Amino acid sequence: MWVVSVEELTLSQAQELRRGTVVLACLALLRKPQYGYALLETLDDAGVTVDGNTLYPLLRRLEKQGLLTSEWNTDESRPRKFYRVSPDGSRVREGLVREWQDLVASISRLTKENE
């Protein structure tokens, strides 16, 4: 039988956990305008690992939903598209932050009770 090691299982479950946090991290970071690749690097440094092929389309979708606005910056030799949070995006971020804190509180309570 093919057995998946505990380490691999933990890794894939952890990935599921992180998936939803990428949006929140983007909404938090993009209070300052930023372009795709730089945002990816910042996220990476902050420990929120996300693939480019997930992040770049995600930014577009958030823009389409009105949570982000974008602007082309042509000051440098390489034109880049800068994203920043819209007023709607800020409100969503506040809601998500509250949700996140509630989750952290309830999960830590749950995990403590079962120790």
Next chain:
Amino acid sequence: MSTGVLTERYVHEVVRRLPADQRDDVAQELRATIADTIDGRGGDDHQAAEREVLGELGDPVRYAAQYTERPLVLIGPDLYPAYVRVLTTLVAGVLPVLSLGLALLEVADGGGLGDAVRVGAGTLIGVGAQLVAAITVVFAVNERIRYRRGTTGDRWTPDELPDVPQQDKGGVAALAAVAWNVLLFALIVWQHTAEPYRADDGEHLEVLNPDLWSGWLWPVLAGLAGLAVVGVARVAGQGWTVRLAGWYALAHAVFTLPLAWVLYRQELFNPDFLADATTLWESQESVYGGAALIVLAIGVTSVAKAYRTALR
């Protein structure tokens, strides 16, 4: 800025799958992003880095789908069970019977065992391939329509739950009807190509009037095909809708009206065949009139039933 040929090919593969108004913008951003990522690697070998970066972005088809949020499936999880059910019923149920039947007819017709096997295998492969293709197309179209409707945000309610026993019975009955339509279609074509009836003087004859092939038999065949498609769509969509019942009525009209007319005019059967087979039935006039009425009655009741179920 330097973007290689490989990047251009990648960008092109992505953006040609996007709506026209987004293409230039996405292309420009993607080029910049790829170039940024390559620079970020900081290696000396630019081309190797480019290959690596594009490889990590992955299949352009998949990447483009992330933008459009289009489903990357032919038949999604909602329709898949119905698809498998229809496919197995028709392929495992109808196809062997049809192939065996035609093979046996070949034997009865005086063909050797080799001919019978050839006819049987030919039917199995030929009709089987068309059956699978046709069912798949109907379901795939259904999937696309559902997806479009899904994005408009219709909320599912428990009212949409189908009645369990009725749905099941309807499913089996509908599949049987589809099988019957396919069988009838095949028989009509077969009797034309194989000329199965052998007259007393040894001449091979078609059972149906050959003149019909330059006229009324085409709408009859088109109507049969239409009925089969509507039947499959009905099982795929799990029940009648008013629109589907409309298509059903149309297909039935295309099939039934010419058939009834031909019966009424007593032109259905091959005159040579009838002359040879007079002993089979005595008085033809009353048989024709009765058959025309029966065909019309079946058509009207089937369509009425479809509408009644759809409107309920």
